[in-house]
Amino acid sequence: MATKTQIPIVDYLVLGDDPHLEATECTSCGARYFDRRNACASCFGTDFTTVDVPTEGTLRSFTIVTFAAPGVPVPFVAGIVDAGGTSVRTNIINVEPDDEHVKLGMPVRLATYSLGTDDDGVEAIGFGYEPC
Amino acid sequence: MSSDDIYILGIHMTKFGKHPDSDVVDLGAEAAMAALADAGVTMADMGILAAGNLMNASAGFGQQLQKQIGQTGIPVFNVANACATGATALRTAIMAIKAGECDMGLAVGVEKLAGAGLLGGGGGGGKSDEHKWEPSGRFGAVAGVDGRIGTAAMPGTFAQVGMEYLHENDYSGEAFELFARISVKNHKHSTLNPLAAYTKEMSLEQVMGDVMIAYPNTRPMCSANCDGGAAAVVVSGAKLKTLSKEQQRRAVKVSASVLTSDPWQEACQVLPDVNTLTRMAAEQAYEQAGVSPEDLDLVELHDCFATAELVHYDNLMLCEPGGAVDLFESGATWRDGSTPVNVSGGLESKGHPISATGIANIWEVCHHLRGEAGDRQIEGAKVGLAHVIGLGSACGVHILESSAA
Numbered sequence: 364m365a366t367k368t369q370i371p372i373v374d375y376l377v378l379g380d381d382p383h384l385e386a387t388e389c390t391s392c393g394a395r396y397f398d399r400r401n402a403c404a405s406c407f408g409t410d411f412t413t414v415d416v417p418t419e420g421t422l423r424s425f426t427i428v429t430f431a432a433p434g435v436p437v438p439f440v441a442g443i444v445d446a447g448g449t450s451v452r453t454n455i456i457n458v459e460p461d462d463e464h465v466k467l468g469m470p471v472r473l474a475t476y477s478l479g480t481d482d483d484g485v486e487a488i489g490f491g492y493e494p495c
Numbered sequence: 496m497s498s499d500d501i502y503i504l505g506i507h508m509t510k511f512g513k514h515p516d517s518d519v520v521d522l523g524a525e526a527a528m529a530a531l532a533d534a535g536v537t538m539a540d541m542g543i544l545a546a547g548n549l550m551n552a553s554a555g556f557g558q559q560l561q562k563q564i565g566q567t568g569i570p571v572f573n574v575a576n577a578c579a580t581g582a583t584a585l586r587t588a589i590m591a592i593k594a595g596e597c598d599m600g601l602a603v604g605v606e607k608l609a610g611a612g613l614l615g616g617g618g619g620g621g622k623s624d625e626h627k628w629e630p631s632g633r634f635g636a637v638a639g640v641d642g643r644i645g646t647a648a649m650p651g652t653f654a655q656v657g658m659e660y661l662h663e664n665d666y667s668g669e670a671f672e673l674f675a676r677i678s679v680k681n682h683k684h685s686t687l688n689p690l691a692a693y694t695k696e697m698s699l700e701q702v703m704g705d706v707m708i709a710y711p712n713t714r715p716m717c718s719a720n721c722d723g724g725a726a727a728v729v730v731s732g733a734k735l736k737t738l739s740k741e742q743q744r745r746a747v748k749v750s751a752s753v754l755t756s757d758p759w760q761e762a763c764q765v766l767p768d769v770n771t772l773t774r775m776a777a778e779q780a781y782e783q784a785g786v787s788p789e790d791l792d793l794v795e796l797h798d799c800f801a802t803a804e805l806v807h808y809d810n811l812m813l814c815e816p817g818g819a820v821d822l823f824e825s826g827a828t829w830r831d832g833s834t835p836v837n838v839s840g841g842l843e844s845k846g847h848p849i850s851a852t853g854i855a856n857i858w859e860v861c862h863h864l865r866g867e868a869g870d871r872q873i874e875g876a877k878v879g880l881a882h883v884i885g886l887g888s889a890c891g892v893h894i895l896e897s898s899a900a
C-alpha cells in the first residue's frame with residue numbers, strides 16, 4: 364500500500380501535477396469560501412459545490428511585513444490576489460520584498476514550495492503567488 | 496429640546512499613556528466618577544451601566560467597577576466588540592433610554608495596553624515545530640498560516656486596506672509618502688492635546704525613517720498601545736428638561752447613534768472589509784441626524800493606522816467616492832481645513848486603549864461642541880462625528896450637536 368508522501372499546508376490546496384486552490388461555492392449565488400459554512404453568508408443557501416480557483420490573477424493589495432509575532436519569519440510579502448474574480452489571501456513569493464519589485468495590479472500565478480518533511484517522511488507543501 | 500432626544504450629560508477621558516500604579520478598575524472608576532461629576536449627578540441617578548474592558552472580557556468588569564463607585568442593583572451589560580467596545584457600551588446605554596427602561600445611564604470603557612506588542616494574527620493551524628504534519632482547524636492547516644498565507648495581524652491587515660484603496664482608484668503617486676503625510680498631520684495635531692499619549696510633532700523624514708512595521712506603515716503610523724479610560728453619562732431629553740439650566744446648556748445632543756456589522760462582500764473572507772459597514776453606518780447616521788457631511792465641523796475617525804484614515808474619508812463621505820487622496824491633498828482634514836479630522840491627534844498619537852477609544856473620541860467632539868477644548872478648540876463647532884471600527888467587524892458612528900438651550 365502506497366503511503367502518503369505529501370500533504371498540503373491547508374486542505375483547500377490541491378496537490379498533484381496541476382496544483383491549484385479549490386473553493387466551496389454556493390450553488391444559489393456563487394459566493395465562494397475556503398472553509399466550511401453552515402449556510403451561505405451572502406444568501407443563506409445550504410447547497411454547496413467544489414470549484415477550482417484559477418491559478419493566475421492580479422495583485423489587488425499587498426503589505427511587506429517586517430514585524431510579526433514570534434516564530435513568523437520576516438520580511439514577507441502578504442497580499443490579496445484577484446484570481447479570476449475569487450479573492451485569495453496569500454504570500455507573494457519568489458520576489459524581492461520591496462516596493463520596487465512588488466507592484467499593485469501586477470500579474471501573478473500560483474507556485475508551491477516545500478515546508479519540510481516530518482518524522483514519517485511526509486513532506487508539507489505550501490503555496491504562494493509569484494510574479495509572472 | 497425634544498423629550499425623545501438623547502443627550503450626553505457628562506463625559507470624561509483620563510490621560511492616555513502609562514498608568515503603572517492604576518489597574519483597569521482604578522482607571523474605569525476615575526473616568527466614571529469624573530463623568531458623573533461633569534454631569535452633576537450620582538450613581539443613584541443611573542438606571543443602567545454598560546461597561547467594556549476587552550482584554551478581560553469575561554471578568555465582569557462592570558460589576559467590579561460598581562464595587563468601586565457604587566452598587567445600586569441596576570442592570571449591568573458587560574460588552575465586548577473589539578475596538579468598537581466603547582461605542583457599543585454607549586450605544587447600549589442609549590438603547591436602554593430609547594426603550595424607555597430608564598432615563599439616565601452610564602457607559603464606561605477602559606484598557607491597559609502600555610507595553611503590549613502586536614495585536615491579532617500569530618495563531619492559526621498546527622505548530623510548525625511538530626515532527627508530524629497534522630491538519631487542524633477550519634482550514635486543515637498543518638502549520639501556522641500567519642506569515643505563510645498572508646497576514647492577519649493588525650498592521651498588515653490595515654496596510655492592505657489602504658493599498659487596496661489606492662489600487663482601486665488608480666493612484667500613481669508614492670504610496671508610502673502619502674500615508675506618512677497623514678501621520679504627520681495627526682502627530683502635529685497632538686501637540687495641542689495634553690491628554691494624548693504622545694504629543695511630539697514629527698517631520699515627514701522622521702515618520703518615514705522610523706521602524707517599518709508593515710509597509711507602508713512605520714511605527715508612528717500605527718496606533719499607540721497605551722492605558723486609558725473614558726466614560727459618559729447619557730440622559731433622555733425629558734429628564735434633561737427637569738435639570739438645571741447649566742446642565743442643559745452643557746448637554747450635547749446625540750443626533751445619531753448607529754452600530755453596524757460587516758455585511759457579506761466577495762473578499763471579506765480573505766481581507767476584512769472595513770469599508771461597507773462604515774459607509775452603511777455613516778449613511779444611517781446622516782439620515783438619523785438630518786445632517787450632511789458638509790455640516791460637520793470636526794470628525795474623529797478610527798485611524799488605527801495611517802492607511803485606515805484615508806479610506807474612512809471616503810467611507811464617511813467626507814469626499815466624493817474615490818476622492819480621499821484629493822481631499823487630503825487639499826488640506827481639508829488639517830485642523831484649519833474645511834473638515835478637520837482627528838484634531839485630538841488620533842489613535843496614532845493620542846493612543847488607542849481599545850475599549851476607551853469609542854467613548855474618548857466622543858469626549859473629544861463634545862469638548863469642542865461645548866467650547867471647552869482650550870488651545871485646540873475648533874472655533875464655533877456645532878456638529879461633529881465620531882467613528883470607530885472593531886475588526887471582525889463592528890462599526891460605531893455617532894453624530895453630536897451642541898445644545899441649543
Ligand SMILES: [Zn+2]
Nearest residue numbers: 389392403406
Ligand atoms: Zn449564496
